Amino acid sequence: MSSDVPDPTDVEARAVENVRIEDEMEQSYIDYAMSVIAGRALPRVEDGLKPVHRRILYAMGEMGVTSGSSHRKSSSIVGETMGDYHPHGDQAIYDTLVRMAQDFSMRHPLVDGQGNFGSMDGDPPAAQRYTEARMAPIAEELLEDIEKDTVDFSANYDDRLQEPDVLPAAFPNLLVNGSSGIAVGMSTNIPPHNLGEVIDATIELIDDPDATVEDLMDHVTGPDFPTGANIVGRDAIYNAYKTGRGRIRVRAEYELEEWKNGRERIVVTELPFQANKARLVERIAEDVTEGDLEGISDLRDESDRDGVRIVIELKRGANADVVENKLLESRLERTFGVITLALVDGQPQVLSLKETLEEYVAHRREVVRRRSEYELAEAEDRAHILEGRLKAVENAEDVVELIRDSETRSDAKTALRDVYGFSADQADHIVRMQLGSLTSMEAAEIEAEYDDVQAEIERLTEILESEQELLEVIKAELREVKAEYADERRTSILEDEGTVTHEDLIPEEDVVVVMTEDDYVKRMPASQFDPQGRGGKGIIGADVKSGDRVTSVFRANTHDYLLCFTNQGTVYQLKTYEIPEMSRTARGKSAVNLLDLEDDEEITAIVDTDAVDAEEYVTMVTQDGYVKRTAGEEFENILSTGIIAASLGDDDELVDVEVTDGSQDLVIATEGGMTIRFDESEVRAMGRNARGVNGIKLEDGDAVAGLVATEEGDGRALLTVTRNGYGKRTPLSAYSSQSRYGKGLIDIKTDGRNGPVTDVKAVTVGDHLVIMSEEGQIMRTRADEISSVGRNTMGVTVMDVADGDAVASVDVLPAGDD
CATH class of the missing domain: 3.90.199.10 (Topoisomerase II, domain 5)
Structure with a gap:
């Protein structure tokens, strides 16, 4: 660089200010945030x-x-x-x-x-x-x-x-078209509204500045979306208008149609605002494919330029109410979060409905005032010119002669001002006039225009001097816009009669639930199975695939919430109606879609949550003879992934569960045909993570088969069913009470034909039994069909089990249930 050229970096600063970096960054970020808020992301309240x-x-x-x-x-x-x-x-x-x-x-x-x-x-x-x-x-x-x-x-x-x-902005565009945007640290989401309703509310507020949000809602009943659909409930709308924030439920418009062959279909004609139609159809199809949405046979998008039309065809026999409600829960209803945030005097502010309209009215008041001042100034200028023209017409000959005698146009203007007192503007206009403007007919037109201009000046002056007249102008212009552009509402308001749950739409009935070793599950109406005499083969209850076997069958009501205890000591919560209803010959649906079961995890016991009170106990017994009681209140909040019900030793498994009240006796039965009865108070209450205490002393190779809770004088009998289909009833009073952790008494002989005990239940004479084999045969019989005999007997044939098959599970339909 030449020595004659100064170094641009060699300049002494005028001043150096030391600033903390965090302070500078904070201020810079605030400046940036306000730039985004005011310059890009948020609408102004005046024009939206x-x-x-x-x-x-x-x-x-x-x-x-x-x-x-x-x-x-x-x-x-x-x-x-x-x-x-x-x-x-x-x-x-x-x-x-x-x-x-x-x-x-x-x-x-x-x-x-x-x-x-x-x-x-x-x-x-x-x-x-x-x-x-x-x-x-x-x-x-x-x-x-x-x-x-x-x-x-x-x-x-x-x-x-x-x-x-x-x-x-001749109309309140912020409300009419709404707005959405995300700024730094804040966002806005204003729904669109009906133009006519918003204008009516604006006029109401002008007429009555003390009008409340409730008064304004007599006109603005709620958002009016361009895609139509329905808003569910008015409370959320009121909250949004009152506070500027709210969550509005928007539901698709659809109808249920009768179709061919007695089938039905759901036809969707309007979607919630901002819903992506193609993605919606795609997600419904995914729900059907994954088994989350049952009862749908076909799905088509028949929409065209005339509007939306999504056709959902239902399977024959499908419960249309259930499918409809499931669609509402998952796809056809969404929430619109209202945040009425807009710029007021350059600052972001959350506004109520009334505040929004007040700001708009204030804006229009200023617009009409400034327009009136502008038009008044123009009218006064025009009146001034017309006064000069009229004066020139009255002195036409002299004015023409004066102009003709002037040497220049400038001299003519000066002469006109001096002789007739015209202003500079009047003189300039007269000089430029054509001679034809001085005719009597032209004079009449000028006088007529002058009268009109004077009337306009009086009108504008009145507007500027009277607040009431100015507001009347605003109202008149709003009515003109309404008359030109307003149309009917597209979005309907539905009364919120409470959320209709899936359960509300499910018929309440007793069902039989079948589960297999490979975690297939299904439910069937218990009424499908007619009672048979004991010793029958039963009928097909499940199509078990090769290598799989039925592990349990139990009765439940479709409205029951069930606690499902597994062999690994975990408990899950399940709604009975979530289990798919299938025919007797169906295999079932994989339980992994309902419960988060681990490998080799099987459900071994089911408890109805309605049977568990906080002051009662969930009493469990394991394969190795351990027993424990846990307070019912510890099972009130079950995670979707399950919670621990009992800690188990190596190779031990949870076998059975009963609900007890603290004063009952427990009867534990083993596969080898032994039973022990003792007072449940001998088992102290303990937490879910505890293992429990010894309940029965098992012989080598023996294992616990089941648990029954009883009390003196309940009149019930102990039903014992063996693997080979034999069983008996024995009054529970025949089992004397002893101390915990004894060997117990012989209940049934398990050598030879009987095989090991599969299950035990407490039954009364009027009860029905549902017995299922591992190969899927199911039989329903009356408890009184099975002989009542004493302990230490062989029993009678309960179910004729085929060679290679075995009884898998037994459950009880209480007396009086169909």
């Missing part, structure tokens, strides 16, 4: 527009691309907007332009688009070079009178041009 929307509309107005012009290439509009007002990238501008043209996004689109502007299926719009646009008629109402000094202007980004800070 963000800067990019406002700049697009203003640019279109300046270009003359109004509703009366021909369409213009979108790329041209985007280019003009970006070049003059919004230097933030063409894609952001085009995306905004597209949204303003979508009739499924805007309640009253502000842009009239021509070409592909996207769809409800989430299809993207065509490139901006292929689409055309112009301003929609209602958008011109936002720009109306902008040339009459009605709003403030600021310099654009490069100081070449002026752009409006806000548009005059």
